[in-house]
Amino acid sequence: MSLNVLQNHNLAEYTSWLIGGNADYFCLPSNYDELREALKFAKEKNLKTTILGGGSNVLISDGGIEGLTIGLKKFSGISTDISSDKITLDCLAGTSKSELLKTFLKHQLAPALFLAGLPGDVGGGVVMNAGVAEMFQPREFMELVESIEVMTAEGEVRTLNKSDLKVAYRHTDGWQPHTVVKAKIVWPLQKDPDVLNKVREANKVRLSKQPLDKPSCGSVFKNPEGHKVAQLIDSCGLKGYTVGGAQVSPKHANFIVNLGTATAQDVWSIITHVKATVKEKTGVDIQTEVIRMGRWG
Ligand SMILES: Cc1cc2nc3c(=O)[nH]c(=O)nc-3n(C[C@H](O)[C@H](O)[C@H](O)COP(=O)(O)OP(=O)(O)OC[C@H]3O[C@@H](n4cnc5c(N)ncnc54)[C@H](O)[C@@H]3O)c2cc1C
Known part of the structure; x- marks a missing residue:
């Protein structure tokens, strides 16, 4: 087994609250094969699995998490495809939203403003349908997403279109009980040359209120x-x-x-x-x- 599985590993540093006890078992897969290995390990040992994205929306018990906790922060990367009228980004689930923000900023596109100050990963963005109170467009994460990929407990990868999912306020259903491994994000190539200034302003407002x-x-x-x-x-x-x-x-x-x-x-x-x-x-x-x-x- 090439994947390093740690025992009794403290999880506090993997959360934005810096709180939490130990995972019985913990690993950080960085690609599909390693994630498959992790899921196989859990199945063979009959362990419950828990997925941790950026850890910015979870309260982990002081008593820790039973079974195998799979952290996805190394499972990251974006591949970009640009056509005449749209940008398509294939994002692995552990890609941070701040990386996604940088990509949209580079192309001067509106989702940069939505993503400003949103912590966590792409997978967590899908699962929680992260959103903002401001009337930006987009204002919910799933507005960006065309389809997702999930990995089953057996290691099979399936594609789910947005129409297969049920998207609600701060919640997406229809991907369970699997692990979200990728999101295909598509946005029209309508440049906003002022988007960087708008992002800076939005960050200032967040800093003053939060x-x-x-x-x-x-x-x-x-x-x-x-x-x-x-x-x-x-x-x-x-x-x-x-x-x-x-x-x-x-x-x-x-x-x-x-x-x-x-x-x-x-x-x-x-x-x-x-x-x-x-x-x-x-x-x-x-x-x-x-x-x-x-x-x-
Ligand atoms: C300072 C601050 C400001 C915030 N502001 C906002 C805001 O404006 N709007 C907002 O909506 N949220 C906000 N949040 C909350 C949080 O950032 C979002 O909900 C974020 O989308 C969670 O992503 P994550 O990767 O951290 O998920 P995690 O906290 O790691 O996980 C959340 C849930 O998703 C599951 N999960 C994560 N990844 C996967 C995956 N790949 N497959 C299956 N399940 C998975 C986990 O098991 C868990 O149940 C804020 C948080 C902080 C700390």
């Missing part, structure tokens, strides 16, 4: 129909609410930041308290956007 100096997973809760969740949380006086090393950001009420020593349990206690308080004081049920992973009691 606590980007502290580890977080971005927005913790989804916006409920007809409401802005940050305003609901703020109206309950929860900014600054702290448990252990985790805190509802005083700058943005929908961010929970790691002050340096936060555990997953600290963050989960805050999430539970915020949910209950918002329900009690405003009557609105709020749901988490962030995905809990691993062993929870």
Whole structure:
């Protein structure tokens, strides 16, 4: 076996919150054959598999993750094809959105503005249908995607067209239970010479509104129909609410930041308290956007 599989490997550094216990087994495949090997390893040992993209939307338990965790950050690369009227980008799932942003910037295309400040990988972008509140075009990741490739647990690669998928707010269905390995992204070649300035401006706005100096997973809760969740949380006086090393950001009420020593349990206690308080004081049920992973009691 050429793939290096580590045992009891800590996962905190693979998450934007810098929180999480150990994976029983962990590997970082960099190509299709290595990913196939990883999936085979899990099947032979009867291990549950967990896929980790950029780790920017997950809360990994302090007790770690059972089975094999497959990190995709080395499974990256973009191949570009340009015709007279469109650009086609074949992106491996572990390609960071910032790499994709650079490609769109190079060609002065509008998706650069959408991608500005969006962390994580292409695979995570597909699965979470990452999106922005601003009325940009595009404003959701799946608007960029024409088709995806998935790998089954047996190592077979299948192509799914967008029409095979069910795309919703911060969620895409129809690819499960497989691993997303590639996305084909297509966009018209309509240049916007001012896009770099717009990206710089968007970054400034994010920096002024979000606590980007502290580890977080971005927005913790989804916006409920007809409401802005940050305003609901703020109206309950929860900014600054702290448990252990985790805190509802005083700058943005929908961010929970790691002050340096936060555990997953600290963050989960805050999430539970915020949910209950918002329900009690405003009557609105709020749901988490962030995905809990691993062993929870
Ligand atoms: C500072 C900050 C700002 C943010 N701003 C935004 C924002 O404006 N809009 C927004 O939508 N999100 C935002 N996010 C959240 C996050 O960046 C997005 O949801 C992102 O798309 C998640 O991608 P990821 O690669 O990090 O996924 P991960 O967090 O690694 O994974 C998320 C889920 O997808 C699954 N997954 C990941 N890759 C694959 C794959 N290849 N195959 C199968 N399953 C997979 C994982 O198992 C997990 O269930 C922000 C996060 C941070 C830290």
